[in-house]
Amino acid sequence: MESDTQRIALGLRQRDVAVLETLVEQYQYRLVRYLVSLLGRRDGVDDFVQETWLRVLERGESYDGHSRFEPWLFRVARNIALDAMRKRPMFSLDSNEEEGVRSSPASGGPSPYTLAARTEDAERLAHSLQTLEPVYREALVLRFQEDLSLQEISVIVGAPVSTVASRIYRGLATLRPQFEGEIA
Amino acid sequence: MNIDHHEGFQRMIDESLAAAISAEKEQSLREHLATCAPCLEYLSASNRVIAGLSGFSFEVNPTLNARVLVALKLQAQQVRAAQPGRQRLMRQHNVQFKVWAAFAVALSMSIVGSALIYQVAKLLTVPMHFGTAQVQAGVLVFWLLPSFCSALRLLAAPGENRGIA
Numbered sequence: 196m197e198s199d200t201q202r203i204a205l206g207l208r209q210r211d212v213a214v215l216e217t218l219v220e221q222y223q224y225r226l227v228r229y230l231v232s233l234l235g236r237r238d239g240v241d242d243f244v245q246e247t248w249l250r251v252l253e254r255g256e257s258y259d260g261h262s263r264f265e266p267w268l269f270r271v272a273r274n275i276a277l278d279a280m281r282k283r284p285m286f287s288l289d290s291n292e293e294e295g296v297r298s299s300p301a302s303g304g305p306s307p308y309t310l311a312a313r314t315e316d317a318e319r320l321a322h323s324l325q326t327l328e329p330v331y332r333e334a335l336v337l338r339f340q341e342d343l344s345l346q347e348i349s350v351i352v353g354a355p356v357s358t359v360a361s362r363i364y365r366g367l368a369t370l371r372p373q374f375e376g377e378i379a
Numbered sequence: 380m381n382i383d384h385h386e387g388f389q390r391m392i393d394e395s396l397a398a399a400i401s402a403e404k405e406q407s408l409r410e411h412l413a414t415c416a417p418c419l420e421y422l423s424a425s426n427r428v429i430a431g432l433s434g435f436s437f438e439v440n441p442t443l444n445a446r447v448l449v450a451l452k453l454q455a456q457q458v459r460a461a462q463p464g465r466q467r468l469m470r471q472h473n474v475q476f477k478v479w480a481a482f483a484v485a486l487s488m489s490i491v492g493s494a495l496i497y498q499v500a501k502l503l504t505v506p507m508h509f510g511t512a513q514v515q516a517g518v519l520v521f522w523l524l525p526s527f528c529s530a531l532r533l534l535a536a537p538g539e540n541r542g543i544a
Contacts, residue, residue, distance in 0.1 A: 210455055210458060210459075212448075212451060212452055212455050215448075215451050215455075216448055216451075219444055219447055219448060219451075220444065223439060223443065223444055223447075224437070224439055227437055227439050227443075228435075228437055231437055237437070241440055241443050241446075244443065244447065245443075245446060245447050245450055248447050248450070248451055249450060249451065249454055252451055252454055252455060252458070253454070253458075307437065308435060310438075311435040311436055311437045311438070312434060312435055313434050313435065313436045314430075314431065314434030315434075316427055316430055316431035316434055317431050317432075317433075317434025317435050318434075319431065320428065320431040320432070320434075321435075324432075335432060336432065338397060338398075339396075339429045339432050339433070340432055340433060344398065345397060345398065345399055356399075360394070360397050360399045363393070363396075363397045364390075364393045364397070367393060367396070367425055367428055368393075370428045370431075371421075371424045371425055371428055372424075373424075373427075373428070373431075374423070374424040374427040374428065374431075375420070375421075375424045376420075377424070
């Protein structure tokens with residue numbers, strides 16, 4: 196029996212717009228959330244989202260359907276965002292060849308995390324998340340929001356599993372003091 | 380309990396949350412957490428961080444999906460329109476490769492065949508009173524040259540006449 200991922204792979208190979216339409220519906224929010232975590236800002240994300248889907252249409256045949264679709268999609272989005280950062284440094288992001296993405300302070304106005312916080316704990320995390328190094332924020336979002344395995348994250352970010360794990364530990368260590376000394 | 384001992388277990392808590400822990404370590408951690416308040420607090424704070432991460436809800440521009448779909452449909456049409464030209468180009472490349480491959484095979488057969496014919500003709504030199512030079516000239520004129528010309532014709536003939544799709 197054909198699995199969902201194989202159906203997606205077939206649809207992408209055939210450049211089936213109906214399949215893409217379903218994928219857009221299904222993954223759009225997660226793609227936006229991932230790109231916000233990567234860029235640390237909300238403006239400009241919609242352009243990257245559109246660019247990502249166009250790249251999916253263009254290079255869809257490289258998705259083999261043997262693994263989950265999300266890691267492949269996020270990797271495409273990440274490559275597009277990193278390329279844009281290298282070409283447009285005024286996008287207020289600094290890139291570093293070794294580290295991938297580095298600090299991304301938002302320029303004025305409330306941060307996307309402050310605007311998106313819907314719970315008390317989220318409000319407490321918003322500022323720390325905004326100032327957190329993007330590579331740590333990205334690792335936390337991929338592990339705990341997207342529920343991806345360390346291996347899948349490793350493929351997306353192009354770093355060894357041990358580096359991904361270490362980014363998660365350091366990200367948690369930075370955010371944990373917000374809740375220390377309290378009984379939940 | 381000393382600080383190093385807690386640090387070891389707190390490291391294990393991080394590993395457990397990141398799903399990078401073995402079953403044995405997980406069991407040992409569970410036993411430790413049943414009796415250690417500081418490590419339990421560490422776990423609780425970590426869990427609140429993780430829960431806090433789920434407390435964000437980003438606004439998605441309501442027109443974004445429609446905008447993306449319009450761009451995708453346009454791009455798909457452009458790709459499809461460009462497809463026949465691309466396919467024709469690929470077909471031509473494919474045909475060229477097949478012609479060169481056929482030429483290489485024909486040339487190899489011509490050379491190998493000539494060598495075999497020459498050996499057979501040499502055996503006939505004694506009973507038929509031919510000299511070696513005459514045999515060589517015969518093989519060259521009546522075998523090697525015609526077969527080589529046939530191989531060359533493969534390259535010169537138009538694709539449709541080569542019988543290669």
